[in-house]
Amino acid sequence: MECREVGDLAEAYVSEQVLVETARAIVAHLDRCPACRAEVEALSRLRRSVQAAFLASADLAPRRDFAAALASRVRAEALGGSGVSPWRRTWLALAAALVLVMGGGLGLRGLGMSGFTAILHAAVGDHRFCVVAFRLSEKPIPLEQAARVYDDPVDRSLDAVEPSRTQLRGGPLRILERHSCVFDGRRFAHIVLKYESALISLVVTPDDRLLRTLPGASAPRDGSLVTLPAVDGLQAVAFRGPHHVAFVISSLDDEDLREVAGAMAASVSRAMNAGR
Numbered sequence: 001m002e003c004r005e006v007g008d009l010a011e012a013y014v015s016e017q018v019l020v021e022t023a024r025a026i027v028a029h030l031d032r033c034p035a036c037r038a039e040v041e042a043l044s045r046l047r048r049s050v051q052a053a054f055l056a057s058a059d060l061a062p063r064r065d066f067a068a069a070l071a072s073r074v075r076a077e078a079l080g081g082s083g084v085s086p087w088r089r090t091w092l093a094l095a096a097a098l099v100l101v102m103g104g105g106l107g108l109r110g111l112g113m114s115g116f117t118a119i120l121h122a123a124v125g126d127h128r129f130c131v132v133a134f135r136l137s138e139k140p141i142p143l144e145q146a147a148r149v150y151d152d153p154v155d156r157s158l159d160a161v162e163p164s165r166t167q168l169r170g171g172p173l174r175i176l177e178r179h180s181c182v183f184d185g186r187r188f189a190h191i192v193l194k195y196e197s198a199l200i201s202l203v204v205t206p207d208d209r210l211l212r213t214l215p216g217a218s219a220p221r222d223g224s225l226v227t228l229p230a231v232d233g234l235q236a237v238a239f240r241g242p243h244h245v246a247f248v249i250s251s252l253d254d255e256d257l258r259e260v261a262g263a264m265a266a267s268v269s270r271a272m273n274a275g276r
Helices: 004-013 020-032 034-056 062-078 085-105 108-114 115-130 143-150 153-158 208-213 255-273
Strands: 173-183 186-195 198-204 226-231 232-239 244-250
Touching: 004 020, 004 034, 020 085, 020 115, 062 186, 062 226, 115 186, 115 198, 115 226, 115 232, 115 244, 143 153, 143 173, 143 186, 153 186, 153 198, 173 198, 186 255, 198 255, 232 255, 244 255
Parallel strands: none
Antiparallel strands: 173 186, 186 198, 198 244, 226 232, 232 244
């Protein structure tokens, strides 16, 4: 990839709106081009500053009744007549839930970039930049060391989790490595797996507010899986613990990814319960 191409894609790249293959090509160029790297870093800083200014502005906050009205309209469409396909009805129902989640008691602006969407994007970004592109701002550390440094028993428990012994349709599920890494200022306990030829990230992060905003948040904290909207071409499945949430992320299709998540959910849920 040449400098001109990186310049054309820079805005989409810092907004995490490019495909995985494109992101890898941009990262490879930035590693060898200080000028482009400086421009992209400056653009990223500017984007964060504008974002922070928007979130801090009381004048730009939406009215509280706006989210409720929008959710009612979307829900009515989802439950509407026979002309709406089951697939469309499902996604409209999810949209209504997300509107209520993000615009309800917390308020759209109040949830801000610390809410569901931001953490999902951070989890996907951690997979992409840690596993796919091998480029993080901080060097990963072993989970045992993270347990000592951050005083988090969940890290220590995750260091020992294994997949269920049930044979998956595509063959064995293998753990390649475990570590604690930081992406976009958020720390993740990260287990890298391989299934068939695909690399999979299982990332666990603490966040009580996220647990209240995650679709399916009222479900028991027993490893119940929640399929999330795809981000940048990557599929994501989530499940909960008392104070943590786990994301399973890969380019696998939804059915395969749910099978992989199911093979890890029981042992990871037990590990997350260690921090109860």
